[in-house]
Amino acid sequence: MLPVIAQVALDLPVPRLFDYLAPTLTAADVGRRVCVPFGRKELLGIVLAVGHKSDHPVARLKPISQVLDDAPILPAEVLKLLQFCSDYYHHPLGATVLSALPTALRKPQPYTLKTTSAWQLTESGQRAEIPARAHGQRALFTLLADGAVHPAASLAAASASYRSTLKHWLELGWVSLLSTIAPLNNNAVVADIAPVLNPEQASAVEKISAATGQFQPFLLHGVTGSGKTEVYLHLVQAALAQGGQVLVLVPEINLTPQLTGVFRARFPDVEIATLNSGMNDGDRLQHWLAASAGRARIVLGTRLAVFTPLPQLALIIIDEEHDSSFYQQDGLRYAARDVAIIRAQQRNIPIMLGSATPALETWHNAQTGRYQRLSLTQRAISAATLPSIRLVDLRTQKCDAGISPALSAAIQQRLDLQQQSLIFINRRGYAPTLVCRACGWNAGCPRCSVRLVVHLRDKQLRCHHCGYAQRVPHACPDCGNVDISPTGVGTQRLEEKLQQQFPTARVLRIDRDSTRRKDSWATMQQQIRAGEVDILIGTQLLAKGHDFPNLTLVGVIDADSALYSPDFRASERLFSQLMQVSGRAGRAQHTGEVLIQTEFIDHPLYRALQKHDYIGYAKTLLNERRSASFPPYIHQAVLRAEAEYVQDALAFLSEAKAQASDNEHISLFDPTPAALTRKANVERALLLVQSPNRRVLQGFLQEWISRVYKMKANKLRWHLDVDPWEI
Incomplete structure (x- = not known):
């Protein structure tokens, strides 16, 4: 009789699976968790294949310890992905397979579903007569x-004394007490009524719904406040109606949490x-299991949720698709x-x-017909218009702690009108550095190639890269x-x-420091919507996705710093960020205004912003990318190395470059230190590889990386970053 052998995926930095004896397993057990011996340890693994070879x-193979x-x-389906x-x-x-699991499922132990008590009328209970006055x-x-x-x-709303009543009925045999899987959403919500869609929204819903059951990527390009979320909700409703x-x-x-509240109000059941x-x-495990079992019909999540098993998956929606947070920066870099x-x-x-400022790669795909583009050109609320954008020339206006006279006057005007202002600066802390x-x-920072940020209230200097802190x-x-x-x-x-400057104004700062405590951000949003805040100060946490009806002024501080960046994506990111934060102003009946303080009032980026002209600026940037051979007209990968000394990292990358086969369609650049060379006491270097053909690049990488794995890499770490977001 042939032995049954399972190929098991383990969370190890080696490109191979491991064979174990598995006499009780069959092909139906692929995707199952198992415990296996590995050296002196016991590791959790996932069965990826069952066979006889x-x-x-075979005599050297160890048996699986536990299924x-x-x-x-x-x-x-998920294993294929x-x-x-x-x-x-x-x-x-x-490592790829194990990273897709919730943390609780990466531990070598069984999981349990949360249960709750439930009640049901028995046959005798259904014949019972209840007094009219009860x-x-x-x-x-x-x-x-x-x-x-x-x-x-769910019975608490019917009677305040439901517990004692049910206990009495149980004694009479009128009800039975059962154990059932605990629902995810216990909080009762007031059902939201779907508004009537405007013609552009209705057209988008109709076209996407018509593609049900077939692969078709759509780009929903809508100006800020154009009602993209309402389009999402109608599409979800259509998918749910068909059992998806x-x-x-x-x-x-x-x-x-904000989007969850919107969805729960629209779909309370x-x-x-x-x-x-x-x-x-x-909690994450219970939600993941509910989605995997098909009980949760809607899944709202950040990037790792893309790997969640969904047996009836019928539609995927990506909100703010341009955002860099969709890029995983460690482990599996995807x-x-x-x-x-x-x-x-x-x-x-x-x-x-969906996006008001799509990534240029996405926009290029829409322009070339790979994606179908749908447009929302007007704000969803008929009385709301796009905000006017005014440039404040810092060459003629002197700032006091970052605030120009023009911005100060605009804030005072909003205070007089009892409207809210948002002052945006993408830099937390008191000041970027301390100088003699x-x-x-x-x-x-003694551990990184950056300056320490002053946090005056805590009397500390902190590094925002490695967390190092010291007293001022x-x-x-x-x-x-x-x-x-x-x-x-x-x-x-x-x-x-x-x-x-405004002693009677209620000022609220919103950044990563002020929102550390659990539920603090949710509380702040309630304060803003309740009109308990006059001036908001915030970083990119406030730049997108938030709807504050009484906010009519946005002031932007120190946007020019991004214009000096050597990163070829810096202009795209800045335009997107400023367009998004500008969109917070004037989303209801009040007119919105945006003041951007700059020394470069004639810069094409700011001029395009004033016209709300994403399409025109995207065309300009794509032309620049084409002439410079940057993505999306070139495909890139970066081999990165980290060591105690940058010379060791550079030497490793030089040897890796020497391992590469010659290919006229592949460009390998010389190894170079990373822009942020030292981070957390580790020095970093990189080697850029690119090709105009994605398939050629992939074939090259497959052969090359197999050779790199065989190189000695003592006292350093390396990884490959395909389609890197940053170089």
Whole structure:
């Protein structure tokens, strides 16, 4: 009798699977979790194949220690997607597969579903007669009369004394007490009524709905406030009506609760799973399992949710598809937007990408016909118009702690009108650095190639890259001068300045520091909508996805700094960011205004912003990319190395370059230190590879990386980044 051998994926940095004896397994167990011996350890793995052959002597194979769960945890569809990711991003298959699981499922132990008590009328209970004056009992009886199983929490609204009533009925044999799977959404919500769509919205819904059951990527290009979310909701409603599940991806955690509230109000009777890294392991597991079992019909999540098993998946929606948060920067380095498109293709379903400022790669695909473009050119609220954008010339206006006289006057005008203002600066802390005026010393991070940021309230200097912190010195450590001072402006300094200038105004700072506590951001949003805030100061947390009806002024501080960046994507990112934050103004009946402080009032980027002309500016940038041979007209990969000394990283990359085969369609550049060379006591270097043909590049990488794996890499780490977001 031939031995049964399972190929098991393990979370290890090697590009291979591991063979184990598995006499009890069959092909139906592919995707199942198992515990296996590995050296002196016991590791969790996923079965990827079951057969009778092995490249190793059968006598040397160890048996699987334990088979977990009653059924496979990953279906064939998701395993196929993960195989694609492993191949395309050239990441070990085992590490790729295990990274797709919730943290709780990566532990070598069985999982349990949360259950709750539930009640159901028995046959004798259905014949029971309830006294006419027992109003609470009659309401409870009416609720149970449909014969269905009702979770205990859903009965509380019928009667305040429902517990004692049910206990009495249980003794009489009128009800039975059952255990059922706990629903994800216990909180009762007021059902939202769907508004009537305008012609552009209705047309978008009609065209996407017509593609049901076939792969078709759509780009929904809508100006800020044009009602993209309402289009999402109507599409979800159509998919649910046909028995499908919907996956909605959002870029950041802080957008998930807001969107979840909108979806729950529209679909109060539908289980909605939310998946993001801000959830605890237990809750995330329960939501993942509900989606995997098909109970959760809607899944709202950040990038990792793209790998969630969804047996009835019928539609994928990606909100703010241009956002960099969809790029995973460690482990399996993937772009969730691109993976979602592959998943839709494999599943043969439509996928919609929504944005006011699409990524240039997405826009190029729409221009060339690979994606179907749908446009929303007007704001959804008929009284709302796009804000006017005014440039404040900093060459003629002197700023006080970042605030120009023109911006100060505009803030005062909004205070007089009892309207809200948002001051946007993408730099948290008090000031970007601490400087000695006498000798030129500035506070640098001892672990990174960056300056420490001043956090004056905590009397600390902090590194925003590695987390290093130290006390603010009383004097310059180089020359002893006590006249050292913060230079530049951050959110905390703006908060201090505005509170001094407008002492009666209610000022609220929103950045990563002020929103650390759980539920703090949700509380802040309630304050803003309740009119308890006059001036908001915020970073990119406030730039997108938020709708504050009384906010009519946006002031932008220090946007020019991005214009000096050597990154070829810097202009695209800045335009997108400014367009998004400008869109927070004037979303209801009040007219919005945006003031951008700049020394370059004639810059094409700012002129395009004033016209709200994404299409024109995208055309300009694509022409520049084409002439410079940048993406999307070239395809790139970066081999990165990290070592204690940058010379070691560069030497490794030079040897890796020497391992590459000659190919006239492949360009290999010389190894170079990374822009941020030192980070967290590790020095970094990179080697850029590119080709005008994606297929050629992939074939080259497959052969080349197999050779790199065989190189000695003592005391350093390396990884490959395909389609890098940053170089």
